[in-house]
Amino acid sequence: MAFAQGGRGYDRAITVFSPDGKLFQVQYAQEAVKRGYTALGAKTDAGVVLAAERRTTSELVEDGSVEKIFKIDKHIGAAASGLIADARVLIDRARVEAQVNRLRYDELVSVESLAKNMGDIKQMYTQHGGVRPFGTRFLIGGVGERGPHLFETDPSGVVAAYKAHAIGGGAEEATEVLEKNYKEDLDMKGLVDLSLKALNKVVDGDLEAKKVEMAKAEVERQEFIKLSAEEIAEAIDEWEPGE
Amino acid sequence: MAFAQGGRGYDRAITVFSPDGKLFQVQYAQEAVKRGYTALGAKTDAGVVLAAERRTTSELVEDGSVEKIFKIDKHIGAAASGLIADARVLIDRARVEAQVNRLRYDELVSVESLAKNMGDIKQMYTQHGGVRPFGTRFLIGGVGERGPHLFETDPSGVVAAYKAHAIGGGAEEATEVLEKNYKEDLDMKGLVDLSLKALNKVVDGDLEAKKVEMAKAEVERQEFIKLSAEEIAEAIDEWEPGE
Amino acid sequence: MAFAQGGRGYDRAITVFSPDGKLFQVQYAQEAVKRGYTALGAKTDAGVVLAAERRTTSELVEDGSVEKIFKIDKHIGAAASGLIADARVLIDRARVEAQVNRLRYDELVSVESLAKNMGDIKQMYTQHGGVRPFGTRFLIGGVGERGPHLFETDPSGVVAAYKAHAIGGGAEEATEVLEKNYKEDLDMKGLVDLSLKALNKVVDGDLEAKKVEMAKAEVERQEFIKLSAEEIAEAIDEWEPGE
């Protein structure tokens, strides 16, 4: 198998470079993300929307049981794709970081600063022995003094800002929709509709509220709010897929 | 052997990703759970019930000798499947966590918070070198201010909430029964009967008190109580398997 | 050699799961126990008896030189099988634990609590790198406020309570005798006789005092006492093997 020959042992030793300058363990962690469900985000001056695919394996799972979108602080949250337990651990650190920022500077942490902090933690896990990289990618969205922001962090610790972006198993299809339909002047409803349109490409069967997790942060309200099942159902109703 | 070729060494190095983004050690720990006895739980607004299969290898083992259901605090307990010694160690940590919560906040720990705490510990053992993952899965049940809850944690550290769920060797068969018979309006007797019906599918021979471990937490009493052998026998008597 | 192929490397890395969820190092430690001499115990409401096979390799070894039954505290003791040096180290820890309990709570440690403590130590040595599991199994017997107790701990850290149980090389044969002859209403003499009957199955040649190590804890006296060579000889004399 070609891949295994290319790796030839480099992949077993943590945080080691291959002869062509790649970090295999980091690349394998990226694969873990690709095996995860799809999450996406979009932002304009009006605000930012995060959405994630939800697959219910059983009727007996509680609604909203396994979160993919997490509130971090009043004004900021994140959607994760990849290993969910890894994600929860990093989200906990992000929450602590946000609280520390409040205490130390008496102000809300900026979205950028929080995203870089999460990227730094991830980078550390790619350079030191005895640990494996985090197998998770985040879309971090929020509003602050400088308006709405949407950042992504990947397993290597790279941090990038996006207008709209998708991660996880269906990232490619979702991104295609985002690229074709994103407009700089979308209002909040426009962002929600765009997110649903993109998710629609990746969910199995028809888009239903139970297949969607969604959150938004409007500039006007300066608050990151997770949508209830009813609100999501309503949004799907109001959305015109035939567009 | 196909499996061994697939693993090709990745399974020997702890906490390392394989080229397709899997953590083999975690998956093998999941196998340890599948080798364990069956445990299950179910909850409605009335309360939560935990039950576990008990196999007596010898007449000379004391009744209730090897616990699979553990009381953690007044209002909360857990059923474990997999490596029993691993389970006991985690249960001890959970008990400490519950006491710390009482001291620090002067209130009972919530079921969700305790479940996430146990998931966090498990995740840590999948990311750092020098340790192996915990080979155990838990169903954590209890009642609190926000009513009854049932959570599961797996060896990777994933935490999920369920209405009813089964783990261990007979998880598949038991889950089938749960899915077919669970109703949102079951009262405590209904939950007990459902649990017995599901266990009946996995125990060898007829369902007897000595083959069953059971606990319940009623909303009314706000207390997690392990059933005595007599109470279990009574419950089996009152149960109508012919349903 | 079939076994070595089954292990295929998993057995060299400490505390690592095999693809089918087993911990090979722990299983090999179990083999070390099977290579050890036989020890057994039995209990009723009257008290608890521990007995162990003694093999004198040379006339020049002092009687009682290599102990297999250890007194831990006034009311509690243990019989070990497997690596004797490992056993001694754990017994020392148990003695400290018992003294700490006296100091901290001003009461004798319970048999169950001591057994679980020893199980916890053993579990730790199966999950962390840089150490090997303990190659020893214990039968812990004693009397306390809640009457007589008999617990077993194995190399994985599992703790179980028994009415009667045997460990070590001749565990199978001895257990067979115990299962056939154990009665809930045995008095102390009955327990001693049962133990001798079981040991008789595993010692080479005739049962003699020099081939037996024995201890008992009567409910009446609340004390764990090792029998002298004379007392053991007397017990063998009084015993009716022809039964």
Added chain:
Amino acid sequence: MAFAQGGRGYDRAITVFSPDGKLFQVQYAQEAVKRGYTALGAKTDAGVVLAAERRTTSELVEDGSVEKIFKIDKHIGAAASGLIADARVLIDRARVEAQVNRLRYDELVSVESLAKNMGDIKQMYTQHGGVRPFGTRFLIGGVGERGPHLFETDPSGVVAAYKAHAIGGGAEEATEVLEKNYKEDLDMKGLVDLSLKALNKVVDGDLEAKKVEMAKAEVERQEFIKLSAEEIAEAIDEWEPGE
């Protein structure tokens, strides 16, 4: 494959010499830099200019999202090539170092001292076990009491001073332009034009503002300033490529 045979295992053990005295892991880290985008710098007595190639993979990436040129202190900054997450971590350390220098000596850190400090950190990661070298190369530029300076640090920790220099994937082509066109008497505009001319050789298609990141530190202003998209566009307009 010739390379793999040459390495024959030396490349898997961190910080180990090969028989001919090379540190393979460091050389592989150099490869990571060659896979990065091009960055370059140039200085005369007038000041120093840093420039970097920017490739936008998607319209939805925010402008300036993934920085390659970082401000470190009022008078000093750096352009990085290679692993961006590694670069960010080192830049953070450099910022701390600069602040510490202000506090401790009440003066701005010199460009040389900062460059050597970054080189020392990098060297440490090539000599101690349990870490991998940094996969990044820096051009550090700034002005100080002793005028403008331009330093490079590579993954092995080597620090060198340059009049003009290029790093990353297009280093060779860019350096050729720099060597042919650099003059000791260039003023700031001359430095900017030289940088654009060199970048022009490595960017795909025509040189546009969105493909360029640029910063400058004039001796007159004693300040390191990142150019805005408008300023870069203006500079490109004013530049005469036909030269």
Added chain:
Amino acid sequence: MAFAQGGRGYDRAITVFSPDGKLFQVQYAQEAVKRGYTALGAKTDAGVVLAAERRTTSELVEDGSVEKIFKIDKHIGAAASGLIADARVLIDRARVEAQVNRLRYDELVSVESLAKNMGDIKQMYTQHGGVRPFGTRFLIGGVGERGPHLFETDPSGVVAAYKAHAIGGGAEEATEVLEKNYKEDLDMKGLVDLSLKALNKVVDGDLEAKKVEMAKAEVERQEFIKLSAEEIAEAIDEWEPGE
């Protein structure tokens, strides 16, 4: 080579069990003892005698240069076989232990307690990573309140009491002599003669003072005394080998 195949890698990893429950590193350490010179001891109610074979490789070695019998405290000493440097390190620890006992309890350490302490140290070196087992076996002899004692510790940490015992390269031949000639009523001269008789079986050529190291602890004198070359010569003269 059959042995190497049997070990197949288990012998390279420290403190790891083989599939059949053996600790190879400990067994190899036992081999180191078998490569050592012979030492032996014998005791009756009269006292205890330790003796060791001495092989002078060169006329230029100082008499008594490389000790195999060490005084530990006033009333206690030990004969070692195996790696001499390992032995010296353990003897030093035993001396400290004996002094600590004097200070802490204001009494001489008992022979048994000291032997167990040395066994515990040895066991630790068989269970933790990063160290190898001690390649040495001891015969510890001394007198105390409870009379004379003779203990043996092996590389695994096992401690056993003997009336007479031999260790090292010629253990088998020497033990044969001890078993045939030991009597419970030997006086000090009888013990010395027995020791010489046993040593005579293992030394090359005739028994001479320069080939023997010897010490004794009489109950009457309560003191461990190493015999001088003259005293040993005298003992050999008085001994009747023709017996």
Added chain:
Amino acid sequence: MAFAQGGRGYDRAITVFSPDGKLFQVQYAQEAVKRGYTALGAKTDAGVVLAAERRTTSELVEDGSVEKIFKIDKHIGAAASGLIADARVLIDRARVEAQVNRLRYDELVSVESLAKNMGDIKQMYTQHGGVRPFGTRFLIGGVGERGPHLFETDPSGVVAAYKAHAIGGGAEEATEVLEKNYKEDLDMKGLVDLSLKALNKVVDGDLEAKKVEMAKAEVERQEFIKLSAEEIAEAIDEWEPGE
């Protein structure tokens, strides 16, 4: 390849002896030195001179950018060959050591004491795991109360005193010149000329100031001084190569 077969794995494990008593990692570090540029030194009662080959890879490198000769304290300095980043780190330690000596003893550190200190650090990196040896060799020169001194330290930690010595890639050719021309009564100009003559043998093409780095410490001035480009040019002019 003969060399690789000789190494057969010993070279991968740090600080381990090969069967014939060599430390491969140290020998490979010596190779790293041989790949470095040439440095040399010479001393008489008049003083000491250090010189090093400088190869400018590009016109754009700043003069004196990559130092090979370092001032350590007022009266002492060193020329390095091998891995330049390793050298810088050790030089920093030497500077600290020199300052500590001033503070602690209120006197300048002696050249010998400093050289041994650097040798000790290097030795440590050849005996402990988790680090690699330093890939650098030093010539340490200076003047003190006991006159001028010239010491060499190699990667194994060996320290030796020389009248004249050369290290690095051209060590052999340079040493030949030194051996043929060194005289005990050379004055400072004589030492400088000798150094130039030796360097002339190893530089590519004609000897020019830009190809030479040089420092001297005269007994009269008791100061270690690096020569400027002008001073070096002057020295070359005054030198008569035709000699």
Added chain:
Amino acid sequence: MAFAQGGRGYDRAITVFSPDGKLFQVQYAQEAVKRGYTALGAKTDAGVVLAAERRTTSELVEDGSVEKIFKIDKHIGAAASGLIADARVLIDRARVEAQVNRLRYDELVSVESLAKNMGDIKQMYTQHGGVRPFGTRFLIGGVGERGPHLFETDPSGVVAAYKAHAIGGGAEEATEVLEKNYKEDLDMKGLVDLSLKALNKVVDGDLEAKKVEMAKAEVERQEFIKLSAEEIAEAIDEWEPGE
């Protein structure tokens, strides 16, 4: 190659026993000593003499540059063979030990005590992971209250006392001379002559002062003194090789 097959991997793992009870790393360290120059010592009641072969590789090496004989304290010194950097590190520790002894007990350290201390340090490096054994052997000579002493320590930590002994590459030839010519009644001149006679067997060509390093400690003067080149030359002159 037979040796490498015998080692088959045991030699790569530090401080591990081979199946036949050998410590390969220690044996390889012994090889490092055999590659070293010859050193020897001899003692009678008159005093002790240490001597070592000196090979000057170049005329430009300073006389006495690389010491093989080290003064440790006023009355004690040592000659080393093997890795010189290892030797220097141990000598430094011995000097500290000697000073500590002076401070703590207000008396000079005894030769035996110092030798055992150095043996203990060496033993430690053969039993713990992460370090390699010391590749050096010492002859430690000195005078004290109990007269002159000569001890040897080898890489395994073994300590032995000698009347005369040789170590290093020419140990065999030198020992032969010592054995044939040593007499208990040699005076200091006799010891010096014996040492020269033995060295004469191992040096290349004629015995000259520059090929010899020598020290002596006379009982009368109670001082360890290194001989100057002149004193050595004189001793060679006075010596009658034709004997």
